[in-house]
Every structure is written in structure tokens, then in C-alpha cells.
Amino acid sequence: MSEHVENGSQDSQASQGSAGAPDEDVIELATKIFDLARRGETEALAAYVDAGVPANLTNDRGDTLVMLAAYHGHAEAVTALLARGAEADRANDRGQTPLAGAVFKGEEDVIRALLAGGADPNAGTPSAVDTARMFAKAHLLELFGAV
Numbered sequence: 001m002s003e004h005v006e007n008g009s010q011d012s013q014a015s016q017g018s019a020g021a022p023d024e025d026v027i028e029l030a031t032k033i034f035d036l037a038r039r040g041e042t043e044a045l046a047a048y049v050d051a052g053v054p055a056n057l058t059n060d061r062g063d064t065l066v067m068l069a070a071y072h073g074h075a076e077a078v079t080a081l082l083a084r085g086a087e088a089d090r091a092n093d094r095g096q097t098p099l100a101g102a103v104f105k106g107e108e109d110v111i112r113a114l115l116a117g118g119a120d121p122n123a124g125t126p127s128a129v130d131t132a133r134m135f136a137k138a139h140l141l142e143l144f145g146a147v
Contacts, residue, residue: 030057030059033045033048033053033057033065034057034059034065034068036048037065037066037068037069037072037074037077037081038068038069038072039072039074040069040072040073040074040076040077041077042074042076042077042080045065045069045077045080045081046080046081046084049065049080049081049084049086050084055081055084055085055086056085056086056087056090058090058092061092061093061094062091062092062093062094063092064086064087064090064092064098065077065081065086066078066081066082066086066087066088066090066098066114067090067092067096067097067098067101069081069098069110070098070099070101070102070107070110070114071098071101071102071105071107073102073105073107073109073110074110075107075109075110075112075113076113078098078110078113078114078117079113079116079117082113082114082117082118083117088114088117088118088119088120089118089119089120089123089124091123091124091125094125095124095125096124096125096126097119097120097123097124097127097128098110098114098119099111099114099115099119099120099121099123099124099128100124100126100127100128100130100131102114102128103128103131103132103135103137103140104131104135111128111140111143115143121144121145121146122146128140128144129141129144129146132144132146133146
């Protein structure tokens, strides 16, 4: 399975039909996996990654499974994905990182999970540090060592 899925379709030649059209089963599976990340269904998500789904699978906006889990407040899913090789700082197409998204959403458990997984508070545009400054979250600036 390719690591990038466009508008629910796969962005590679693998799993494409004879006319080059994306395989509908692949689209359906990718959509299901992205939804698992959004809902924080850690066990099912981990099982798919353990079975071979790329830990850094991205959607048509460049959002990874970690980004979706982080943005929706699922620290346990974030931790499970990071433990399976997902990149903590992988930015989406807009330059946003999971950590900056978690700061924006006020998801402190996710912030701590990402930091434990090696996330860089200065990565991305805006960075998590920039986002914390923007929203006057002094306690997060302290946590990031950016005071």
C-alpha cells in the first residue's frame, strides 16, 4: 500500500486496476483507517499498522494518521502510532505538525505523548512554540523550554 492516498484514492500504481484507476477496495480501506485515527480506536489502528499499513500513511492533505489522532485528542493512538514508527514531526501539506495541531486544540495529553515520542516544538509552520505564543499558553512555552 502506498503511503499517500489522494481524495480517498491511492497515489501510486500499486493496487490500481488495468485502466490505472485506483482500486475501490484500497480507497475503502484507507478511508476506514483514517477514520480509526480520527476516532482514536487504538487497538484496531495498531492492528492495521502491525499488519502492514504504513505508519506514515497520509491523506490528500498530507495529514498522517498521527496528525489525525493528535488533532482529535487521542493520546493513546498517537503513542501507539509513534511506537510503530510514525514520524512525530511529519508536517502536512500546509506545513503544520501534529504538535502544533495539539497545541491549537488544547490537547495536553497529546502534547505530552508527542513530546515523549520525540516531537520538536520548533518544527513546522507555525511551530508548536509559535502556536503557544499566539494563544498565550505560557505553561506550554515553559514545557517546550521556550520561555
